[in-house]
Structures are given as structure tokens and as C-alpha cells.
Amino acid sequence: MTNQPEWKYVGNIGDASPLEYGGMLVFEDKIGFYPPEMEIIEPNEDRNGDIKDYTVYRILLEPHTFENGILSDNPYHKDYPVWYFKDLEDCAHSSGISIIEMIIMLCSNDTLERALGFRELVGYFGNYKFDQYHLTFTPEEMRIRLERQIQMK
Numbered sequence: 001m002t003n004q005p006e007w008k009y010v011g012n013i014g015d016a017s018p019l020e021y022g023g024m025l026v027f028e029d030k031i032g033f034y035p036p037e038m039e040i041i042e043p044n045e046d047r048n049g050d051i052k053d054y055t056v057y058r059i060l061l062e063p064h065t066f067e068n069g070i071l072s073d074n075p076y077h078k079d080y081p082v083w084y085f086k087d088l089e090d091c092a093h094s095s096g097i098s099i100i101e102m103i104i105m106l107c108s109n110d111t112l113e114r115a116l117g118f119r120e121l122v123g124y125f126g127n128y129k130f131d132q133y134h135l136t137f138t139p140e141e142m143r144i145r146l147e148r149q150i151q152m153k
Contacts, residue, residue, distance in 0.1 A: 006030040007037070009150050013115050019043070019051075019143060026061070026115045027149070036061040036111045038118055039149075040127055041142070054142040057131040059122065061114050064106040071103055084121060084129075091124040 007027040014024030018041045025039045040057040062073045064082065073082045084091065092102040097120070105117030122130060137145060 003031075003033050005034045007149070010036070010111055013038075013112065013119055014040070018146060019139075024115070024119060025146075025149060026112060028111055035063065036114070038115050040122065040131075041146075042127070051139055053139065054137045055127075056135040056137060056142075057122075057127040058135075059118060059127075059130040061111060061118055063109070063114065064103075066103050066107050071106065084125060087124075091121060094124055095120040 006029060008030045010026040010028050012018065012023050012025050015021040017023075018025070020043065022043055023039075023041045025041070026036060027039065028036045038059045038061055040059065042055045042057075043051045044053050044055060046052040063075075064071055064073050065075065065078050066072075067078050070079055070081050071085045071088065072078045072080055074080050088102060089099045092099045095102070102117055102120065105113050105120075108114045108117070118130075127134070
């Protein structure tokens, strides 16, 4: 038995046309060994407005806890706040939701609901804060990758 993940496509919480406008695809590990992930697809255009390549960021959708007024992503040290906790209220406010709603999303057992919380975090802090080792694909590579990923159900 291997501990390598077997990703199952769960849904897209980004644009309906990820190849044209970018997307946010959500995946779960079929085995359940790894936390869910979100893949953010950003098309990059050349000077003529044509898509020259895609940047892909992968973000772990780790479950959070909220105990004693502390939001943590560390199940072993729940008293250690997650790095963005001090800015969470500003992030929630910029998204038009309450900090309580944001905390509920990040602590949810539902993968898509947690992904929605991370979508707000990424929108506030930027993709790079969550994945500094992003990938780059040509348009053809991205088309093939997307077809394979969505068929991984």
C-alpha cells in the first residue's frame, strides 16, 4: 500500500471557464491520508491579449480549530494561531462577511465550504503567500491537465 494521494475532483469554486478566465479546482485524496487541496489556475496573457501560459498554485485546505479565541491549523498545538489570524477580521471585512462566518468556513468539515474560506484568504493575501513554488504550463499542457483532473472523479 502506498501513501501517495489519489486525487478526486470535488468541484470548481472559481470561474466556470478556467482555461479562459482562471479557476479554483478543489480535490480530495480518495485514500484520506492527505488534506484536500485547491488548485488556482491563472491564465497569463501576452501583449496581444492571447494566453501565453498558465500559473498554477496548489493550496492545502487544512482543517482549522477555533478554541479559546484562537484559530489554529495545527492539530497538535491548538494554542498556536495560524499566521493570518491577526489579519482575519480585515480579511473577512474586505470579503463582506463577518469574522465568525470566516472562522466557521475554515473550521468546516465540508471541503467545499473550507475552500470558500481559503478563496477569501487568497483574495486578501495573494496566491504567493500560500504557494511559493507555483507551476507553469503551456496552454496545451493546461488543457490536457484540466481534462485529466476533472475526469478523476
